[in-house]
Amino acid sequence: MHVLILGGTTEARRLAELLHAHRAVRTTSSLAGRVAAPRLPPGEVRVGGFGGAEGLARWLREHRADAVIDATHPFADTMSSHAARAAADVHVPLLALRRPGWAPVEGDDWHLVDSLAQAADTARTLGRRVFLTTGRMGLAAFAHVTDVWFLLRSVDAPEPPYPPRMDVLLDRGPFTLDGERELLRRYGIDVLVTKDSGGAATAPKLTAAREAGVPVVVVRRPPAPAGVPVAATPEEAVAWLLRTGQPARS
Known part of the structure:
Protein backbone atom coordinates (compact mmCIF):
# COMPACT_ATOMS: atom_id res chain seq x y z
CA MET A 1 0.00 0.00 0.00
CA HIS A 2 1.41 3.39 -1.04
CA VAL A 3 0.47 6.16 1.39
CA LEU A 4 1.06 9.86 0.81
CA ILE A 5 1.64 11.73 4.06
CA LEU A 6 1.20 15.47 3.79
CA GLY A 7 3.66 16.34 6.52
CA GLY A 8 5.85 18.89 8.17
CA THR A 9 4.61 18.28 11.72
CA THR A 10 5.79 16.20 14.64
CA GLU A 11 2.76 13.97 14.19
CA ALA A 12 3.59 13.41 10.52
CA ARG A 13 7.12 12.27 11.37
CA ARG A 14 5.79 9.94 14.06
CA LEU A 15 3.25 8.53 11.61
CA ALA A 16 5.98 7.86 9.04
CA GLU A 17 8.03 6.10 11.72
CA LEU A 18 5.10 3.88 12.69
CA LEU A 19 4.25 2.99 9.11
CA HIS A 20 7.90 2.34 8.29
CA ALA A 21 7.64 -0.71 10.54
CA HIS A 22 4.91 -2.21 8.33
CA ARG A 23 6.46 -4.08 5.42
CA ALA A 24 3.25 -3.91 3.42
CA VAL A 25 3.16 -0.10 3.58
CA ARG A 26 5.27 2.31 1.53
CA THR A 27 5.21 5.97 2.49
CA THR A 28 5.97 9.20 0.70
CA SER A 29 6.13 12.23 3.00
CA SER A 30 5.54 15.57 1.31
CA LEU A 31 7.07 18.68 2.89
CA ALA A 32 6.16 22.21 1.85
CA GLY A 33 9.78 23.37 1.87
CA ARG A 34 9.18 26.45 4.02
CA VAL A 35 11.77 25.39 6.63
CA ALA A 36 15.38 25.53 5.51
CA ALA A 37 16.54 22.42 7.38
CA PRO A 38 13.51 20.22 8.12
CA ARG A 39 13.70 17.05 10.19
CA LEU A 40 13.22 14.34 7.61
CA PRO A 41 11.02 11.32 8.34
CA PRO A 42 11.83 7.75 7.26
CA GLY A 43 10.63 6.56 3.89
CA GLU A 44 10.51 8.51 0.66
CA VAL A 45 10.41 12.30 0.91
CA ARG A 46 9.41 14.98 -1.58
CA VAL A 47 9.75 18.72 -1.03
CA GLY A 48 7.68 21.47 -2.62
CA GLY A 49 4.14 22.14 -3.75
CA PHE A 50 1.99 20.10 -6.10
CA GLY A 51 0.43 22.91 -8.09
CA GLY A 52 -2.96 23.07 -6.44
CA ALA A 53 -5.62 20.39 -6.15
CA GLU A 54 -5.25 19.44 -9.81
CA GLY A 55 -1.51 18.92 -9.46
CA LEU A 56 -1.99 16.83 -6.34
CA ALA A 57 -4.60 14.67 -8.08
CA ARG A 58 -2.21 14.15 -10.97
CA TRP A 59 0.57 13.13 -8.54
CA LEU A 60 -1.74 10.64 -6.82
CA ARG A 61 -2.57 9.02 -10.16
CA GLU A 62 0.99 8.95 -11.47
CA HIS A 63 2.43 7.53 -8.25
CA ARG A 64 -0.44 5.10 -7.69
CA ALA A 65 -1.20 6.30 -4.18
CA ASP A 66 -3.72 4.20 -2.27
CA ALA A 67 -4.44 6.62 0.60
CA VAL A 68 -3.66 10.14 1.74
CA ILE A 69 -3.13 11.25 5.32
CA ASP A 70 -3.20 15.01 5.76
CA ALA A 71 -0.89 15.57 8.72
CA THR A 72 -0.09 19.18 7.92
CA HIS A 73 -0.21 21.99 10.46
CA PRO A 74 -3.73 22.62 11.81
CA PHE A 75 -3.64 26.04 10.10
CA ALA A 76 -2.58 24.76 6.66
CA ASP A 77 -6.19 25.05 5.50
CA THR A 78 -5.35 25.68 1.84
CA MET A 79 -3.36 22.45 1.60
CA SER A 80 -6.11 20.57 3.44
CA SER A 81 -8.70 21.89 1.01
CA HIS A 82 -6.57 20.83 -1.96
CA ALA A 83 -6.11 17.38 -0.43
CA ALA A 84 -9.86 16.93 -0.02
CA ARG A 85 -10.55 17.90 -3.62
CA ALA A 86 -7.74 15.79 -5.04
CA ALA A 87 -8.60 12.67 -3.03
CA ALA A 88 -12.24 12.94 -4.10
CA ASP A 89 -11.24 13.34 -7.76
CA VAL A 90 -8.96 10.29 -7.68
CA HIS A 91 -11.24 8.26 -5.38
CA VAL A 92 -8.64 7.45 -2.73
CA PRO A 93 -9.41 7.53 1.01
CA LEU A 94 -8.31 10.63 2.92
CA LEU A 95 -7.77 11.11 6.65
CA ALA A 96 -6.93 14.32 8.51
CA LEU A 97 -4.49 13.88 11.39
CA ARG A 98 -5.06 16.78 13.78
CA ARG A 99 -3.64 16.99 17.27
CA PRO A 100 -6.26 18.30 19.72
CA GLY A 101 -6.35 22.05 20.27
CA TRP A 102 -5.59 23.76 23.55
CA ALA A 103 -8.27 24.62 26.11
CA PRO A 104 -8.13 27.43 28.68
CA VAL A 105 -7.92 26.57 32.37
CA GLU A 106 -8.60 28.58 35.50
CA GLY A 107 -6.39 31.66 35.61
CA ASP A 108 -6.00 32.02 31.86
CA ASP A 109 -6.83 35.36 30.24
CA ARG A 220 -8.93 29.77 16.42
CA ARG A 221 -7.95 26.95 14.06
CA PRO A 222 -9.91 26.33 10.85
CA PRO A 223 -12.02 23.15 10.72
CA ALA A 224 -11.02 20.13 8.68
CA PRO A 225 -12.76 19.94 5.27
CA ALA A 226 -16.32 18.67 5.49
CA GLY A 227 -16.72 14.92 5.27
CA VAL A 228 -13.07 14.12 6.00
CA PRO A 229 -12.55 11.76 8.98
CA VAL A 230 -10.19 13.05 11.68
CA ALA A 231 -7.67 11.19 13.86
CA ALA A 232 -6.17 12.77 16.96
CA THR A 233 -2.94 10.74 17.11
CA PRO A 234 -0.57 8.96 14.72
CA GLU A 235 -1.60 5.67 16.30
CA GLU A 236 -5.24 6.35 15.44
CA ALA A 237 -4.17 7.19 11.89
CA VAL A 238 -2.35 3.87 11.54
CA ALA A 239 -5.42 2.00 12.78
CA TRP A 240 -7.58 3.84 10.25
CA LEU A 241 -5.16 3.07 7.43
CA LEU A 242 -4.99 -0.63 8.22
CA ARG A 243 -8.79 -0.76 8.28
CA THR A 244 -8.93 0.55 4.71
CA GLY A 245 -7.58 -2.82 3.54
CA GLN A 246 -5.38 -3.70 0.60
CA PRO A 247 -4.10 -1.33 -2.10
CA ALA A 248 -6.81 0.09 -4.30
CA ARG A 249 -4.71 -0.58 -7.42
CA SER A 250 -3.27 -3.91 -8.46
Missing part, protein backbone atom coordinates in the same frame (compact mmCIF):
# COMPACT_ATOMS: atom_id res chain seq x y z
CA TRP A 110 -7.55 34.29 26.67
CA HIS A 111 -8.87 36.47 23.88
CA LEU A 112 -10.14 34.30 21.00
CA VAL A 113 -10.04 35.67 17.45
CA ASP A 114 -10.64 34.22 14.00
CA SER A 115 -7.71 35.62 12.03
CA LEU A 116 -4.23 37.07 12.30
CA ALA A 117 -5.63 40.47 11.33
CA GLN A 118 -7.97 40.33 14.34
CA ALA A 119 -5.07 39.15 16.49
CA ALA A 120 -3.04 42.22 15.50
CA ASP A 121 -5.88 44.59 16.34
CA THR A 122 -6.61 42.85 19.64
CA ALA A 123 -3.00 42.61 20.82
CA ARG A 124 -2.43 46.36 20.52
CA THR A 125 -5.32 47.00 22.92
CA LEU A 126 -3.82 44.72 25.58
CA GLY A 127 -0.19 45.78 25.82
CA ARG A 128 2.92 47.21 24.19
CA ARG A 129 5.42 44.33 24.28
CA VAL A 130 4.04 41.39 22.35
CA PHE A 131 5.49 37.89 22.12
CA LEU A 132 4.45 36.75 18.64
CA THR A 133 4.48 32.96 18.17
CA THR A 134 2.31 32.62 15.06
CA GLY A 135 5.20 31.92 12.69
CA ARG A 136 6.89 34.01 10.05
CA MET A 137 4.45 33.40 7.20
CA GLY A 138 1.63 35.62 8.51
CA LEU A 139 3.64 38.66 9.55
CA ALA A 140 2.03 40.90 6.93
CA ALA A 141 -1.07 41.01 9.15
CA PHE A 142 1.00 42.82 11.81
CA ALA A 143 3.01 45.09 9.49
CA HIS A 144 0.72 48.09 10.00
CA VAL A 145 1.12 48.04 13.79
CA THR A 146 3.62 50.77 14.61
CA ASP A 147 2.82 51.45 18.28
CA VAL A 148 3.76 47.98 19.58
CA TRP A 149 7.12 46.20 19.95
CA PHE A 150 7.09 42.57 18.87
CA LEU A 151 9.32 39.64 19.72
CA LEU A 152 8.94 37.08 16.96
CA ARG A 153 10.03 33.51 17.57
CA SER A 154 10.56 31.55 14.39
CA VAL A 155 12.56 28.60 13.06
CA ASP A 156 13.82 30.64 10.08
CA ALA A 157 14.34 34.36 9.58
CA PRO A 158 11.28 36.26 8.31
CA GLU A 159 10.95 38.26 5.12
CA PRO A 160 9.08 41.57 4.80
CA PRO A 161 6.52 42.89 5.17
CA TYR A 162 6.67 42.77 8.96
CA PRO A 163 6.20 45.19 11.87
CA PRO A 164 8.73 48.05 12.00
CA ARG A 165 9.43 47.48 15.71
CA MET A 166 10.35 43.83 15.96
CA ASP A 167 13.17 41.62 17.22
CA VAL A 168 13.57 38.04 16.01
CA LEU A 169 14.42 35.03 18.12
CA LEU A 170 15.42 32.04 15.98
CA ASP A 171 14.56 28.86 17.83
CA ARG A 172 12.83 25.54 17.40
CA GLY A 173 10.68 23.68 19.95
CA PRO A 174 10.04 21.84 22.10
CA PHE A 175 10.33 24.58 24.74
CA THR A 176 10.54 24.22 28.51
CA LEU A 177 8.43 25.97 31.12
CA ASP A 178 11.49 27.44 32.83
CA GLY A 179 12.71 28.76 29.50
CA GLU A 180 9.37 30.38 28.71
CA ARG A 181 9.16 31.97 32.15
CA GLU A 182 12.62 33.49 31.68
CA LEU A 183 11.79 34.71 28.18
CA LEU A 184 8.68 36.57 29.35
CA ARG A 185 10.64 38.13 32.22
CA ARG A 186 13.74 39.05 30.22
CA TYR A 187 11.83 40.81 27.45
CA GLY A 188 9.11 42.34 29.62
CA ILE A 189 6.37 40.66 27.62
CA ASP A 190 2.85 41.86 28.44
CA VAL A 191 0.90 40.09 25.64
CA LEU A 192 1.27 36.67 24.02
CA VAL A 193 -0.13 35.99 20.54
CA THR A 194 -0.45 32.40 19.36
CA LYS A 195 -2.42 30.12 17.09
CA ASP A 196 -4.37 27.24 18.59
CA SER A 197 -1.84 24.77 17.22
CA GLY A 198 -2.21 22.28 20.07
CA GLY A 199 0.42 19.80 21.15
CA ALA A 200 2.93 19.74 23.98
CA ALA A 201 6.00 21.15 22.22
CA THR A 202 4.94 24.80 22.49
CA ALA A 203 2.32 24.60 25.26
CA PRO A 204 4.63 25.76 28.10
CA LYS A 205 4.28 29.37 26.91
CA LEU A 206 0.60 29.22 27.90
CA THR A 207 1.45 28.12 31.42
CA ALA A 208 4.14 30.78 31.72
CA ALA A 209 1.67 33.45 30.54
CA ARG A 210 -0.96 32.29 33.04
CA GLU A 211 1.54 32.41 35.91
CA ALA A 212 2.69 35.89 34.92
CA GLY A 213 -0.82 37.26 34.38
CA VAL A 214 -0.07 37.91 30.70
CA PRO A 215 -3.14 37.99 28.41
CA VAL A 216 -3.07 35.59 25.46
CA VAL A 217 -4.55 36.29 22.04
CA VAL A 218 -5.48 32.90 20.54
CA VAL A 219 -6.30 32.48 16.85
Whole structure:
Protein backbone atom coordinates (compact mmCIF):
# COMPACT_ATOMS: atom_id res chain seq x y z
CA MET A 1 0.00 0.00 0.00
CA HIS A 2 1.41 3.39 -1.04
CA VAL A 3 0.47 6.16 1.39
CA LEU A 4 1.06 9.86 0.81
CA ILE A 5 1.64 11.73 4.06
CA LEU A 6 1.20 15.47 3.79
CA GLY A 7 3.66 16.34 6.52
CA GLY A 8 5.85 18.89 8.17
CA THR A 9 4.61 18.28 11.72
CA THR A 10 5.79 16.20 14.64
CA GLU A 11 2.76 13.97 14.19
CA ALA A 12 3.59 13.41 10.52
CA ARG A 13 7.12 12.27 11.37
CA ARG A 14 5.79 9.94 14.06
CA LEU A 15 3.25 8.53 11.61
CA ALA A 16 5.98 7.86 9.04
CA GLU A 17 8.03 6.10 11.72
CA LEU A 18 5.10 3.88 12.69
CA LEU A 19 4.25 2.99 9.11
CA HIS A 20 7.90 2.34 8.29
CA ALA A 21 7.64 -0.71 10.54
CA HIS A 22 4.91 -2.21 8.33
CA ARG A 23 6.46 -4.08 5.42
CA ALA A 24 3.25 -3.91 3.42
CA VAL A 25 3.16 -0.10 3.58
CA ARG A 26 5.27 2.31 1.53
CA THR A 27 5.21 5.97 2.49
CA THR A 28 5.97 9.20 0.70
CA SER A 29 6.13 12.23 3.00
CA SER A 30 5.54 15.57 1.31
CA LEU A 31 7.07 18.68 2.89
CA ALA A 32 6.16 22.21 1.85
CA GLY A 33 9.78 23.37 1.87
CA ARG A 34 9.18 26.45 4.02
CA VAL A 35 11.77 25.39 6.63
CA ALA A 36 15.38 25.53 5.51
CA ALA A 37 16.54 22.42 7.38
CA PRO A 38 13.51 20.22 8.12
CA ARG A 39 13.70 17.05 10.19
CA LEU A 40 13.22 14.34 7.61
CA PRO A 41 11.02 11.32 8.34
CA PRO A 42 11.83 7.75 7.26
CA GLY A 43 10.63 6.56 3.89
CA GLU A 44 10.51 8.51 0.66
CA VAL A 45 10.41 12.30 0.91
CA ARG A 46 9.41 14.98 -1.58
CA VAL A 47 9.75 18.72 -1.03
CA GLY A 48 7.68 21.47 -2.62
CA GLY A 49 4.14 22.14 -3.75
CA PHE A 50 1.99 20.10 -6.10
CA GLY A 51 0.43 22.91 -8.09
CA GLY A 52 -2.96 23.07 -6.44
CA ALA A 53 -5.62 20.39 -6.15
CA GLU A 54 -5.25 19.44 -9.81
CA GLY A 55 -1.51 18.92 -9.46
CA LEU A 56 -1.99 16.83 -6.34
CA ALA A 57 -4.60 14.67 -8.08
CA ARG A 58 -2.21 14.15 -10.97
CA TRP A 59 0.57 13.13 -8.54
CA LEU A 60 -1.74 10.64 -6.82
CA ARG A 61 -2.57 9.02 -10.16
CA GLU A 62 0.99 8.95 -11.47
CA HIS A 63 2.43 7.53 -8.25
CA ARG A 64 -0.44 5.10 -7.69
CA ALA A 65 -1.20 6.30 -4.18
CA ASP A 66 -3.72 4.20 -2.27
CA ALA A 67 -4.44 6.62 0.60
CA VAL A 68 -3.66 10.14 1.74
CA ILE A 69 -3.13 11.25 5.32
CA ASP A 70 -3.20 15.01 5.76
CA ALA A 71 -0.89 15.57 8.72
CA THR A 72 -0.09 19.18 7.92
CA HIS A 73 -0.21 21.99 10.46
CA PRO A 74 -3.73 22.62 11.81
CA PHE A 75 -3.64 26.04 10.10
CA ALA A 76 -2.58 24.76 6.66
CA ASP A 77 -6.19 25.05 5.50
CA THR A 78 -5.35 25.68 1.84
CA MET A 79 -3.36 22.45 1.60
CA SER A 80 -6.11 20.57 3.44
CA SER A 81 -8.70 21.89 1.01
CA HIS A 82 -6.57 20.83 -1.96
CA ALA A 83 -6.11 17.38 -0.43
CA ALA A 84 -9.86 16.93 -0.02
CA ARG A 85 -10.55 17.90 -3.62
CA ALA A 86 -7.74 15.79 -5.04
CA ALA A 87 -8.60 12.67 -3.03
CA ALA A 88 -12.24 12.94 -4.10
CA ASP A 89 -11.24 13.34 -7.76
CA VAL A 90 -8.96 10.29 -7.68
CA HIS A 91 -11.24 8.26 -5.38
CA VAL A 92 -8.64 7.45 -2.73
CA PRO A 93 -9.41 7.53 1.01
CA LEU A 94 -8.31 10.63 2.92
CA LEU A 95 -7.77 11.11 6.65
CA ALA A 96 -6.93 14.32 8.51
CA LEU A 97 -4.49 13.88 11.39
CA ARG A 98 -5.06 16.78 13.78
CA ARG A 99 -3.64 16.99 17.27
CA PRO A 100 -6.26 18.30 19.72
CA GLY A 101 -6.35 22.05 20.27
CA TRP A 102 -5.59 23.76 23.55
CA ALA A 103 -8.27 24.62 26.11
CA PRO A 104 -8.13 27.43 28.68
CA VAL A 105 -7.92 26.57 32.37
CA GLU A 106 -8.60 28.58 35.50
CA GLY A 107 -6.39 31.66 35.61
CA ASP A 108 -6.00 32.02 31.86
CA ASP A 109 -6.83 35.36 30.24
CA TRP A 110 -7.55 34.29 26.67
CA HIS A 111 -8.87 36.47 23.88
CA LEU A 112 -10.14 34.30 21.00
CA VAL A 113 -10.04 35.67 17.45
CA ASP A 114 -10.64 34.22 14.00
CA SER A 115 -7.71 35.62 12.03
CA LEU A 116 -4.23 37.07 12.30
CA ALA A 117 -5.63 40.47 11.33
CA GLN A 118 -7.97 40.33 14.34
CA ALA A 119 -5.07 39.15 16.49
CA ALA A 120 -3.04 42.22 15.50
CA ASP A 121 -5.88 44.59 16.34
CA THR A 122 -6.61 42.85 19.64
CA ALA A 123 -3.00 42.61 20.82
CA ARG A 124 -2.43 46.36 20.52
CA THR A 125 -5.32 47.00 22.92
CA LEU A 126 -3.82 44.72 25.58
CA GLY A 127 -0.19 45.78 25.82
CA ARG A 128 2.92 47.21 24.19
CA ARG A 129 5.42 44.33 24.28
CA VAL A 130 4.04 41.39 22.35
CA PHE A 131 5.49 37.89 22.12
CA LEU A 132 4.45 36.75 18.64
CA THR A 133 4.48 32.96 18.17
CA THR A 134 2.31 32.62 15.06
CA GLY A 135 5.20 31.92 12.69
CA ARG A 136 6.89 34.01 10.05
CA MET A 137 4.45 33.40 7.20
CA GLY A 138 1.63 35.62 8.51
CA LEU A 139 3.64 38.66 9.55
CA ALA A 140 2.03 40.90 6.93
CA ALA A 141 -1.07 41.01 9.15
CA PHE A 142 1.00 42.82 11.81
CA ALA A 143 3.01 45.09 9.49
CA HIS A 144 0.72 48.09 10.00
CA VAL A 145 1.12 48.04 13.79
CA THR A 146 3.62 50.77 14.61
CA ASP A 147 2.82 51.45 18.28
CA VAL A 148 3.76 47.98 19.58
CA TRP A 149 7.12 46.20 19.95
CA PHE A 150 7.09 42.57 18.87
CA LEU A 151 9.32 39.64 19.72
CA LEU A 152 8.94 37.08 16.96
CA ARG A 153 10.03 33.51 17.57
CA SER A 154 10.56 31.55 14.39
CA VAL A 155 12.56 28.60 13.06
CA ASP A 156 13.82 30.64 10.08
CA ALA A 157 14.34 34.36 9.58
CA PRO A 158 11.28 36.26 8.31
CA GLU A 159 10.95 38.26 5.12
CA PRO A 160 9.08 41.57 4.80
CA PRO A 161 6.52 42.89 5.17
CA TYR A 162 6.67 42.77 8.96
CA PRO A 163 6.20 45.19 11.87
CA PRO A 164 8.73 48.05 12.00
CA ARG A 165 9.43 47.48 15.71
CA MET A 166 10.35 43.83 15.96
CA ASP A 167 13.17 41.62 17.22
CA VAL A 168 13.57 38.04 16.01
CA LEU A 169 14.42 35.03 18.12
CA LEU A 170 15.42 32.04 15.98
CA ASP A 171 14.56 28.86 17.83
CA ARG A 172 12.83 25.54 17.40
CA GLY A 173 10.68 23.68 19.95
CA PRO A 174 10.04 21.84 22.10
CA PHE A 175 10.33 24.58 24.74
CA THR A 176 10.54 24.22 28.51
CA LEU A 177 8.43 25.97 31.12
CA ASP A 178 11.49 27.44 32.83
CA GLY A 179 12.71 28.76 29.50
CA GLU A 180 9.37 30.38 28.71
CA ARG A 181 9.16 31.97 32.15
CA GLU A 182 12.62 33.49 31.68
CA LEU A 183 11.79 34.71 28.18
CA LEU A 184 8.68 36.57 29.35
CA ARG A 185 10.64 38.13 32.22
CA ARG A 186 13.74 39.05 30.22
CA TYR A 187 11.83 40.81 27.45
CA GLY A 188 9.11 42.34 29.62
CA ILE A 189 6.37 40.66 27.62
CA ASP A 190 2.85 41.86 28.44
CA VAL A 191 0.90 40.09 25.64
CA LEU A 192 1.27 36.67 24.02
CA VAL A 193 -0.13 35.99 20.54
CA THR A 194 -0.45 32.40 19.36
CA LYS A 195 -2.42 30.12 17.09
CA ASP A 196 -4.37 27.24 18.59
CA SER A 197 -1.84 24.77 17.22
CA GLY A 198 -2.21 22.28 20.07
CA GLY A 199 0.42 19.80 21.15
CA ALA A 200 2.93 19.74 23.98
CA ALA A 201 6.00 21.15 22.22
CA THR A 202 4.94 24.80 22.49
CA ALA A 203 2.32 24.60 25.26
CA PRO A 204 4.63 25.76 28.10
CA LYS A 205 4.28 29.37 26.91
CA LEU A 206 0.60 29.22 27.90
CA THR A 207 1.45 28.12 31.42
CA ALA A 208 4.14 30.78 31.72
CA ALA A 209 1.67 33.45 30.54
CA ARG A 210 -0.96 32.29 33.04
CA GLU A 211 1.54 32.41 35.91
CA ALA A 212 2.69 35.89 34.92
CA GLY A 213 -0.82 37.26 34.38
CA VAL A 214 -0.07 37.91 30.70
CA PRO A 215 -3.14 37.99 28.41
CA VAL A 216 -3.07 35.59 25.46
CA VAL A 217 -4.55 36.29 22.04
CA VAL A 218 -5.48 32.90 20.54
CA VAL A 219 -6.30 32.48 16.85
CA ARG A 220 -8.93 29.77 16.42
CA ARG A 221 -7.95 26.95 14.06
CA PRO A 222 -9.91 26.33 10.85
CA PRO A 223 -12.02 23.15 10.72
CA ALA A 224 -11.02 20.13 8.68
CA PRO A 225 -12.76 19.94 5.27
CA ALA A 226 -16.32 18.67 5.49
CA GLY A 227 -16.72 14.92 5.27
CA VAL A 228 -13.07 14.12 6.00
CA PRO A 229 -12.55 11.76 8.98
CA VAL A 230 -10.19 13.05 11.68
CA ALA A 231 -7.67 11.19 13.86
CA ALA A 232 -6.17 12.77 16.96
CA THR A 233 -2.94 10.74 17.11
CA PRO A 234 -0.57 8.96 14.72
CA GLU A 235 -1.60 5.67 16.30
CA GLU A 236 -5.24 6.35 15.44
CA ALA A 237 -4.17 7.19 11.89
CA VAL A 238 -2.35 3.87 11.54
CA ALA A 239 -5.42 2.00 12.78
CA TRP A 240 -7.58 3.84 10.25
CA LEU A 241 -5.16 3.07 7.43
CA LEU A 242 -4.99 -0.63 8.22
CA ARG A 243 -8.79 -0.76 8.28
CA THR A 244 -8.93 0.55 4.71
CA GLY A 245 -7.58 -2.82 3.54
CA GLN A 246 -5.38 -3.70 0.60
CA PRO A 247 -4.10 -1.33 -2.10
CA ALA A 248 -6.81 0.09 -4.30
CA ARG A 249 -4.71 -0.58 -7.42
CA SER A 250 -3.27 -3.91 -8.46
